[in-house]
Amino acid sequence: MAFDLLESVKSIFDSNVISQASSQLGESEGGIQKALSGIIPTVLTGLLNKAGSSGEAGGLLNMVKGVADNANPAAVTGAIQSGSGGLISKGSELLHNLFGDKVNSIIGMLSSFAGIKESSANTLLQSATPATLGTVGQYATQNNLNPSTFLSFLNTQKDNILNAVPGGLNLAGILGLGSLGELGKKMGNLVSGVGHSATSAVNSGINTAKQGGSKWIWSLLLILVAIVLLWYLMRGCGGSKNAAPVMDSVTTSQLVDSATTPVVTTPPARESIQVTLPDGTVLNAYKGGIEDQLVGFLKDDSKKPGNDIWFDFDNLTFKTGSAEITEESMVQVNNIAAILKSFPKAKIKIGGYTDKTGDEAANMKLSKERAVSVEEALKKANTNPAQLLGAEGYGSKFAKAAANAPEEERKMDRHISVSVREK
Incomplete structure (x- = not known):
């Protein structure tokens, strides 16, 4: 069966x-x-x-x-x-x-x-x-x-x-x-295409062997072995198509020089949690992430909003050199939209930040474009426009690490954040 x-x-x-x-x-x-x-x-x-x-x-x-x-x-x-x-x-x-x-x-x-x-x-x-x-x-x-x-x-x-x-x-x-x-x-x-390609390759090899006699059979076998070995070595050396693409993070300053290769490090494992909103919506997030912190703040009546209250996105990336949010990052954007819907009195402002490397004018421009991109994405996620108080790019104005500081220090200065102005 x-x-x-x-x-x-x-x-x-x-x-x-x-x-x-x-x-x-x-x-x-x-x-x-x-x-x-x-x-x-x-x-x-x-x-x-x-x-x-x-x-x-x-x-x-x-x-x-x-x-x-x-x-x-x-x-x-x-x-x-x-x-x-x-x-x-x-x-x-x-x-x-x-x-x-x-x-x-x-x-x-x-x-x-x-x-x-x-x-x-x-x-x-x-x-x-x-x-x-x-x-x-x-x-x-x-x-x-x-x-x-x-x-x-x-x-x-x-x-x-x-x-x-x-x-x-x-x-x-x-x-x-x-x-x-x-x-x-x-x-x-797709399946027909895979089968047709394989069949064509085999038939081509067989025809070649027929034309050249038995010695071509051995040549063909050697070529096939070489191809399989090369494919295996390429997979082992990171040439697999299955390798995850490296996406640009919220970094802006590193993008000024297109010849610069960003350093990719493996972050420590994070604890996944579920954040429950007042309206019963359950969000998948990380412990200590923006959803966890923002909801905790909005629920705590003893904590007051203001210009100095900011929360950093921790799972937000953009396509290299642009302000286009990657598809996987929309999960966190949609989570923020859900939080604002559940706390209808909350109002936020969005800010974009860079480190001190690169051209400051370019950093300021891209940080503003990315902050605006997040604001627009929240609007498309049916956020009440009255809860969004604008988006601003600050470039490296608030960066703490020096331009020649190690990457681990400078990356802390590159982020998109939201400021809670009313709750």
Whole structure:
């Protein structure tokens, strides 16, 4: 019997999982079941969309294999009961990998579809995602799939997955597609293209061998071995397409000299937390991050707003040399928009800052452009314009580290911040 990915995933979410989720989240079992009927095909559709558009099947294959151990009912119920950290954080990471800044829209869509709270939809989605993708990972591991056969496997499952997306979910719209059928065609064309390229290469080699006699067979084999060895060495030396692209941070001054190569360091591990807002919205954030600090400040009546009260974005990046916010950074921008919505009396000003290196006029200009970019992004996230008191670029005016100071010191001066002026 052919493997049915969708049914295998559904089998994880048995009556015990639904009962536990219902009890823990304070929702009806019918609401939980309906939410899961949307969550499972949504997550798998996200995987299809990413595989069909990113060109990084190898990275996705490693991702699903990494959560293969989570494809079981106990992992799901444990995540729902813990409510934060652990598998919940992993689920959040996976979702942002698949959907980027569209995660909040998907949560809202699932909440409306199933008739459950957004906080419940959020927890359920984060808990279910590792198990859903882990089922793919289990199959890939057991069948020793490589990137090419992984894409072929997804292509065999795409019709079942896309047909399972409930009519009440506008998933195509959120993904920027005219219809989910476009995604199915994209996957089919991608797999056909891979197969055609491989077949052409093999046929070309065979024809060459036929024309030149047996000695060409050995030459062909030697060439193929050399190609495989070169590919392996390139992957080992960091030449893999799956390597994460280096994005420019909020740094502005380093961008003046395009020949300068930024130093990339590995930051220490951060503790993921969930920040609950007064309106019940639950945000995924980091302990001590801007969401954590800002909400704590706004809730504390003893702390007064003012020109000297600033909070730094800690997960905000821009595309190199520009004021265009990267897609992954929109998660934090949307979190700030949610906070302002939950605290309607709060008013903020946005500031951009640089270190002391580079041309000050250029730094001042770019820091202003980036601060304005964040303000505009907040407006697009349906923030009440009356809560935004403008954006200003300060260049290196408030930088503390000298221009010749070590990078670790200077990077502290490069940031985008918000100042709470009213609460």
